[in-house]
Amino acid sequence: MQLFERHNLGHGFRKYFEIAPAITESQRNDVYRIRHEVYCEELHYEPERADRHEIDQYDPHSLHCLIRTSSAPKQLVGCTRLVLTDPGDPLAPLPFEHTCAATLDRSIVDPARLPRECIAEVSRLAVRGNYRRRSGEAKAPVTISENDFGSESRPRFPYIPIGLYLGSIALAARSGIDTVFVLTEPRLASHFSKLGVEIRQIGGPVEHRGIRVPSMMDVSTVIKNMRSLVRPIWRVVQEEIERGFEESAGGRSLTG
Template sequence: MNNPLSIVASKMKKVMTGYIKLQEAKQISKHFSDYLRPVVADTVEKKEQVFNIRHQVYCQELGFEPVRENEQEFDEFDTFSTHAMIQHLQTGGFAGTVRVVRPLEDYQQLPIEKYCLHSITHKTLNPANFQRAEVCEISRLAVPERFRRRNSDKFAGAATGAIDTETYSDTELRCFPFIAVGLYMSAASIVISKKIPHTYVMMEPRLARSMGFLGIKFQKIGPTVEYHGLRAPYYINPSLLMESLTPAFRKMLNDIQVSIEAQKHLFGNKSS
């Protein structure tokens, strides 16, 4: 026969564990919203900010693209992309950017299809299997150097969103790269808002592992190849995202979704 005291203790433990997780979730989301907010780039001026941030990171810092006189890095995919930025509330400056590329015409491709199609070996999850409006790609994530001043952000890969898992601590929020995570969450919110069922990302395997710490479980759909460093194709959909996301970061995603939804009129059914 079960000891009544043991049953009560077990129930109390579950209640306390749930309470602690709830408080952690509120703390993480509040920490983000106290200092940062997601912004959909809906004007020419904001898009110029997007392209300037990308020029700083991809052209000047990493050398992935040639330096341009106008300090604006953009390509053919930007015409059918929705761009988001993270704004630093204290200064009003923009601390990073990301885009969601969504082709709508038959001739439009995802970047991963144009440059790395050979790397996708998963037959059923090849983007060619779906209608154009059913696929998208998260790409061109960039965090400029001036917003990576902490020791935890000063390592290779931080400019494009990687997380240094050696310095990450569940109890030390100051070590967490909220700008990069906020950008991923903003992109996810756009994907969910637009009801796009299939999302692709070309990224470093260590970045995919880093995302696993948040409960974001990308599915690898091909081998690691050389493309601006070692990268591999990954797939995710809203169901995979929500079923594995940790409670703490689910709260953060929900709050960012509310903010993005409030700006939904800025991107509607068209790319921005």
């Protein structure tokens, strides 16, 4: 992270992007349209739908957030969601519990034995094609690679995917979630370690739109151990998520 010593990542994020919780019907429709564009039309992970909204059974008990460009005209960039357990059926599995039922190492953690109201899963990260610049990103909804961090002479930072993950952590923290699960490509842990974020693999790989591994993050530990150079972008993301809830409670729309 030495290459970022002269850069305030919070200022950098705010210069190009803004993040907000998707609370209103209009905002959630923006989320569903981005997901349809990426998951259905571009990657064909899901069937295309006449209304161009990609929605599933987990969305009614999920929290969503959006990233868009900060300069006018504001453009939608990407989205993610935090799937909470179903309040009407708390024992109903989260998505990864279905996908990884045979590969989870329950000696590390057994999600079924945790307080269900205190766990959640990050899923449905999606970045629109115009913002997945490199050719290798065309076949994935969102990626983080070694090249995203640049070099000493040409520093770079993956604002969009990191912003989405931090947005999920902010949603989790304000919702009383202790443990966040995520199903990702195997190399994610090494990239997150650059940020001081500990993500622990909790089972063997599965085939799910490519090789994926189930992992977990402790929300309070992530926030506590975040590297000092990353804290400015975390503060920006956390402040914008909180402001979005406050403005929504006051009757103002975040999408204009």
